Amino acid sequence: MKMITAKDYSNMSEKAAAYLLDKIKQAPDLTLGLATGGTPIETYKCLVQDHKKNNTTYQHITTFNLDEYIGVKAEDPNSYYHYMKEHLFDHVDIPKQQINIPNGMASDLEQECKEYEQKIADRGGIDLQLLGLGSNGHIGFNEPGTAFDSTTHVIELTQATREANARFFDKMEEVPKQAITMGIANIMKSREILLIVSGEKKSKALDRLLNGEIDPSFPASILKKHPNVTIIADEAVLKHT
Ligand code: GLP
Numbered sequence: 001m002k003m004i005t006a007k008d009y010s011n012m013s014e015k016a017a018a019y020l021l022d023k024i025k026q027a028p029d030l031t032l033g034l035a036t037g038g039t040p041i042e043t044y045k046c047l048v049q050d051h052k053k054n055n056t057t058y059q060h061i062t063t064f065n066l067d068e069y070i071g072v073k074a075e076d077p078n079s080y081y082h083y084m085k086e087h088l089f090d091h092v093d094i095p096k097q098q099i100n101i102p103n104g105m106a107s108d109l110e111q112e113c114k115e116y117e118q119k120i121a122d123r124g125g126i127d128l129q130l131l132g133l134g135s136n137g138h139i140g141f142n143e144p145g146t147a148f149d150s151t152t153h154v155i156e157l158t159q160a161t162r163e164a165n166a167r168f169f170d171k172m173e174e175v176p177k178q179a180i181t182m183g184i185a186n187i188m189k190s191r192e193i194l195l196i197v198s199g200e201k202k203s204k205a206l207d208r209l210l211n212g213e214i215d216p217s218f219p220a221s222i223l224k225k226h227p228n229v230t231i232i233a234d235e236a237v238l239k240h241t
Pocket of ligand 1: 040139
């Protein structure tokens, strides 16, 4: 895994956006895997600023988001669909039909997972997957204990993950208990991975990723086996690793 250090959250975001833009310019028909959560918000802001300034086009980009809450409507401000529109999709020229996010409102969730898998396969897999790191080592919503060979599936969110994400909701009771997530096998099959990590609260997780064993109890640990992972981490998170 290659490590790029950044001064702080803003600098990490600028470096992550520059990294993505470089790839987009090299391959304008890139298939991008995208993440949500707090960490990528400013990375997306930088992409939007660049689009306004330099008119970098997303006309031929296809995106697959990692995950979506189950039971949260697309138009709900807490859905990841809404998040992506708010932070990126509404501000760049990506055609709607090239955006893929699991449908957490599907009546048949198993079928939804199968169809999502098929869409990724039809596109020939993911070229570059952007990832954040959960404090408990989750990637996407692949919680501790998820099999390394898992594909897109329904997951029960741990209490720790629900608590970590409660800041986005009015009340703890509103935080969904389940999500659809791409599996670890999908993430590992992507040709390249960019992991962004910021802030002291992620130090333990990053330390375990860098120095711990590869074990399903810490899903991100499998990334060590991927041949092309770049981590961009800021000084605050690196200080305690
Ligand atoms: C969230 C998302 C992940 C994200 C991770 C870290 O719950 N499902 O895709 O990478 O947990 O989130 P954050 O960036 O808010 O710390």
